[in-house]
Amino acid sequence: MLTHRARMLRQFESLLLAPDRDRLAASLRRAVHAIGFESFYYGAQARSGLALDVADLSSPRILTDYSPQWGQRYGEAGYASIDPMVQECSRSMIPIIWHRHPSVPDKGKDRLFDEARQHGLATGMTCSIIGGPGELALLSLTMENDRQADRRTVERQVSQGHMLMSYLHEGLRRLDRQAAQAVPPIRLTAREKEILTWISAGKTSWEIACILAVAERTVIFHVDNAMRKLDTRTRTQAVAKALALGLIAP
Secondary structure, eight states: OOOHHHHHHHHHHHHHHOSSHHHHHHHHHHHHHHTTOOEEEEEEEEOSSOOOOTTOTTSTTEEEOSOHHHHHHHHHTTGGGTOHHHHHHTTOOSOEEGGGSOOOOOHHHHHHHHHHHHTTOOEEEEEEEEOSTTEEEEEEEEESOOOHHHHHHHHHTHHHHHHHHHHHHHHHHHHHHHHHHHSOOOOOOHHHHHHHHHHHTTOOHHHHHHHHTSOHHHHHHHHHHHHHHHTOSSHHHHHHHHHHTTSSOO
């Protein structure tokens, strides 16, 4: 008979064998529930001068069972810019237990936490991992209630959650490598790479136009071409993918 730890490892290892993202997400959901959590959010994004686009739940770099309504509200309110979990995990890979994280009175953060609880995200943990060049990935595992029993579960399962993050991230990297081998290599022009590099540094189209001494519409033209080649919908996603593929440097 398998021990509890052995069963957990089987669950985690299934993430390395998933043939596609849908089945990986299903394996992730089972693993999350198996270690005692109720919902999850995983997101990967470029770190260089860009905020994590945690609210775009339709992004191919995100796996979650959070409600679309919460994603929409989070984005509209600009909560990523004040979310202490996102801020802390952008600086440190030490897992954060929500109810233990030190806080100071702040109306914006208090509103964020109140609304999160209303959407079933009362307590949990968040951990991060540095992926490919310039990439940061976050995993939040959450509980619907903030009772003492829920807090004990979170504290007891921090190491399991951190381990889950490693297996999940590697499973996604494996699928990315398979996808990269199945399609022709992406070829960006020198100008497209240059402009994406400036975007990764937080520059706007107008600022890049001034730096390169070209018209702003020329910058937009090259950005649109790069997004089309990278099969992305936003500049943020284009930069993240270009960084992950090694097409530009962080």
